[in-house]
Amino acid sequence: MISFSRVTKRYPGGHEALSGVSLAIEAGELVFVTGPSGAGKSTLMRLMAAIERPTAGTVMINGQNVGALRDRALPYLRRNFGLVFQDHKLLFDRSAFDNVALPLAIVGFPRREAARRARAALDKVGLLRHERANPVALSGGEQQRLALARAIVHRPAILLVDEPTGNLDAASAAALGELLKSFNEVGVTVVIASHDEALAARLAPRRLALDRGKLADTA
Numbered sequence: 001m002i003s004f005s006r007v008t009k010r011y012p013g014g015h016e017a018l019s020g021v022s023l024a025i026e027a028g029e030l031v032f033v034t035g036p037s038g039a040g041k042s043t044l045m046r047l048m049a050a051i052e053r054p055t056a057g058t059v060m061i062n063g064q065n066v067g068a069l070r071d072r073a074l075p076y077l078r079r080n081f082g083l084v085f086q087d088h089k090l091l092f093d094r095s096a097f098d099n100v101a102l103p104l105a106i107v108g109f110p111r112r113e114a115a116r117r118a119r120a121a122l123d124k125v126g127l128l129r130h131e132r133a134n135p136v137a138l139s140g141g142e143q144q145r146l147a148l149a150r151a152i153v154h155r156p157a158i159l160l161v162d163e164p165t166g167n168l169d170a171a172s173a174a175a176l177g178e179l180l181k182s183f184n185e186v187g188v189t190v191v192i193a194s195h196d197e198a199l200a201a202r203l204a205p206r207r208l209a210l211d212r213g214k215l216a217d218t219a
Ligand SMILES: Nc1ncnc2c1ncn2[C@@H]1O[C@H](COP(=O)(O)OP(=O)(O)OP(=O)(O)O)[C@@H](O)[C@H]1O
Pocket: 011, 012, 013, 015, 016, 017, 035, 036, 037, 038, 039, 040, 041, 042, 043, 044, 086
């Protein structure tokens, strides 16, 4: 589903965020990416989602070579993914409902269908009764679940979640962990970048350990 072959990512300025990373993730897997701050976890996630292209090496997603695709082909490839970013990027001047429904409207869903799906996604993460609330009025855990609802509303095959429990208390983190597990159990491939050992213990995922841009052999 996702495979990296000797992937290197160098940012402008010369810093090498990933060095010679090779890995393969199969459909239906639940994977944890661990590693200290700056190890390259978010960079790895952005490459997996075809948000960035590798400097060297090959990233294949569903049989397509990301580095060789034309720019206009990338949005189609990205529809395979649901993304929850480290800073979750919610729209704070819009309702919870709008945050989830707008991405569907943008890709051309009819309004009624977008609304139906948005409500189903909000219901799945336990936020339907907050659909009219702005994200500022939600707790950290609720905001994170809202970001998750937005990520799954188009029913992606692959869910990439970057530091989902960074600012959450233990109970909210556990609730989020259960949600991620439930998506994996219905067949969604889930990749989580996280330092949260309690979450790892709960999910028993396959682990990929990054250190200064390199993947440990144990992966
Ligand atoms: N857009 C960018 N431009 C330049 N350098 C970047 C960029 N994004 C990341 N880096 C650098 O690449 C390295 C890896 O960053 P990355 O964000 O992938 O780490 P991380 O493992 O996600 O860290 P954290 O746990 O703090 O989120 C860091 O040294 C970072 O400063």
